[in-house]
Amino acid sequence: MTTITRNGPRIGVLVPYTNCNIEPDMQLLCPPGATIHCARMGGYDVDEIPGSDQMAGLGSSDISEPLMLLSGVRPHAILYGCTSATLTHGPAFDADLSERIKSGSGALSLTAAGSLVAAIQALGAARVGFASPYLGEINDQAMRFLSGQGIETVKCHDVGRPLGNYGQGELTPDEVFELALQADHPDAQAIVLSCTDMRSVECITRVEAALGKPVVTSNQAMMFCLMRALDLPRHDDAPGRLFDLL
Incomplete structure (x- = not known):
């Protein structure tokens, strides 16, 4: 049986409940020794085309329960895994949501939209x-x-x-x-x-x-910002020039 080292940071991810790809991406990008822990969030109708109103509704929906459950693993960081949910509200809302997640969990908090901006600026x-x-x-x-x-x-x-x-x-x-x-x-x-x-x-x-x-x-940017904040080195499975900046 393969033994997996688990002495790195615990990374929490808040995932829209129909999203099927953020978790595989996070596993691909995950630094050696780190572990990924996810909680799903609702706040939107799966049968509707995800337009501006629906994504804005997701961004402003109550995440207290998934955040509480995710906090149970004592994460070092929590990633808010939907870009358009805060893009539709603007930078001030995005920053405020990140602060609310940090206050509710005690963990480093990063949003997908905020991380996109930070990664572009880093380049x-x-x-x-x-x-x-x-x-x-x-x-x-x-x-x-x-x-x-x-x-x-x-x-x-x-x-x-x-x-x-x-x-x-x-x-x-x-x-x-x-x-x-x-x-x-x-x-x-x-x-x-x-x-x-x-x-x-x-x-x-x-x-x-x-x-x-x-x-x-979006997912690469969140992992880059997390690795930069936690001073983690680049690893072999981190794709793109962005990670050359670590």
Whole structure:
């Protein structure tokens, strides 16, 4: 039987209850010795197309119970695993939610949206290409969110059709790769792939090789910010130029 070292940080993740990809991504990105612990949160209708109102509702929903249950493992950090839930409210809401999670758990708290911004800024990028599986209205809010943090979106690209709560996670890595290529622009200094349920982590290396530019994804950005905050070194399974900054 293989023995797994478990002497690293315990990482808690708050996961939208239909999200099928953040947990596999976190396992792929997890630093040696660290462990991943997840709690699911609701606050939205699985049968509705996830538009701005639904994602804003998720962001403002009561997370006290999943946060309490997740706090039972005494996590060193808690990641809020939905990007659009706070993109739809703006940077001030995102920062406040992070503080509320920290106050309720005593752990380092990082959101997906806040981590995207921090990762882009760590790369020194001021102009980005942006791709997502979101409806257009959420993309507009995402661009305003980034603009408020001094980041200009020089091109935005989406899948061109409304996707349900499961459809976003069903995009293949090949489809995400093509989505990323369509978001490129001569002025873009980095490519941003937003959504914790999109299979972006698996194509980071491929996109960077094709475009010669760094890629930032929601789940990768959260893990980067966590590793930087906890002073953890890069490991072999951490993909992308972003992790070269550790």
